[in-house]
Amino acid sequence: MPKRAWTSVLARWGIVLLVSLITLTPVVWVLSLSFKPPQEWLAYPPTLIPRQPTLENYLVLFWPGNPVGVVSEMVRTAEPVTRAFINSLIIVPISTALSIVIGFLAAYGISRFGAGGNFLPFSVLTTRMFPPIAFAVPLLVYYRSLGLIDTHLGLILMYTTFTLAFSLWMIKGFIDGIPRHIEEAAILDGASRWRVMFTITLPLIRGGLAAAALFVFIMNWTEFLFALIFTSRFAVTLPVQVSRYAGAVGRYYGPQAALGIIASIPVLIAGYLIQRYLVRAFTFGLVK
């Protein structure tokens, strides 16, 4: 290989390595931390490989105070993570599905029929124009009067509403990318509008929908502010549960890291399952 080509290959690999390092270091660090005993959490100099690896950080998430150990003693009063995990697994997929379905139908109406004129698509964005905390107090009043505080339904409605702007605009972009003539050809073939939407448009933007769904799923899965304000015990989600591993002496980094690792698993699975659609979404402009 000529010298110039070698330099190019080396430079490329160097950049890839650097970017990987920046991206993966926090993940590796959290993974390492989740297996460390308390004395190593803040040890200086820090170590990547735990000197005395332990599973206690993981075990106490599900069985606080059992087995007996230093970490168990720390989190003895905490609720088991099972409830938060189930809550997240109920609230997040449902709100994501609702956001994508409503977003798709709205985006189709706006893209193909100009529904709502210029006003509607932009008015949807108002939910993203203010910091979420600005909505928190008025919503708290409404939610209290409607009995939605600390309920699954309350968070599902909230997450659906606040991610709708993203799903609508993302999906609208994909629908806009499909030539109208393709749908009109199907209409002339004899298909109804609904049929066109489900048999022509939907399969063509499958990748886009998958990308939007993953994006919204991650937003909902990691949402903290509303979950903290609008839940207390029954509908607590994982991000709120993470914040509960703290005591008078400080934060319990080990259990927090372990929960962080566990919480990442559903997102990784979702990403893996829709990986091939994501590639299609990124190459969407190739429809011809």
Place this chain on the structure above:
Amino acid sequence: MASIEVRQLYKRYGRITALQGLDFSVKDGEFFCLLGAPGAGKTTTFRIIAGLEKPDRGEVWIGGELMNSIPPQRRDVAMVFEDVALYPHMSAFDNIAHPLRLRRLPEEEIRRRVGEIAELLRISHLLHRLPHTYSGGERRRVAIARAMVRRPRVLLLDQAFTDLDAKIRQEMAAELKRLQRETGQTMIYATHDFEEAVAMADRILVMRDGRGVQVDEPQVLYDRPATAFVASFLGSPGMNLLRCQAIPEPQGTRFVHADFMLLSPVQLGENREVLLGIRPEHLQILMSPAPGSVEAEVEIIQPLGLERIVDLRTGPFVLKAIASIDLPLQLRQRVWLLWPSEHLFVFDATTEERIYPG
């Protein structure tokens, strides 16, 4: 199959007027062509016939039935779009079978009909491939197959061969004509290409600014254009048109503009401003002066195999002539042009309507 009648169609898009009082009728089983420059209203006409657009005014009749309030799904009109519009996620088989599946035909019948039309259009080898793997011509064929497979009453083809290269375009035009003859399908083809229209159509409607200018058989349109626009649009190159003053003389008419002057036996009767027309193939190039000839200078020579298109400057005008390759012509050479009176056309300069021959 069915006849079509379009009556007084009007359509505006905001400030843009697409159609203004378009009228025409297509006979059952006829190959009809809409010929016009881009923006003449061809696609809008198609979209209204197909039911994809509503006209502001006017009526569309198909097979003696008023279509204005009938949805596109129930008009039984098929259309091949300019950009083909194949379903990118379906194979050729599924693309072609799509309209049949919507009609809930038995799968056996669907396979038989798709096979037949694929054979007719020579696309059997594509049936299990996705559209992005086809060539331009193959995509057109699949689109035509999809449109024809359900045997619609009317087939509309919107500039269906536009982006194909000249050779494939000629092949496709011949094939489409053959297909139309074999099936007796009522077809309307929209194009801006005069040669394509002449090659296929039984009759041609020349459109301009959303109106029909003249409708007739291709040869009649060519031989007796009703307006200067039709004369210039039909032909390759189109008719030479010279704006000049027609002054009656005892022996005919003198056509004058600046230092251009032509005396012709054509009788017009009054002094008026006109457009004098002659087709490039009728303009005779002489190497020496002759009675009634006009002096000119060779400006450009474009070789075309056995013939050449020659640009000739005479007075303020540049004329195009088709000359044999045998004629020894060189740039900036002085030549003389003979204007046979039997091939002269005269149009009114204001209305552009033909005055001569009457």
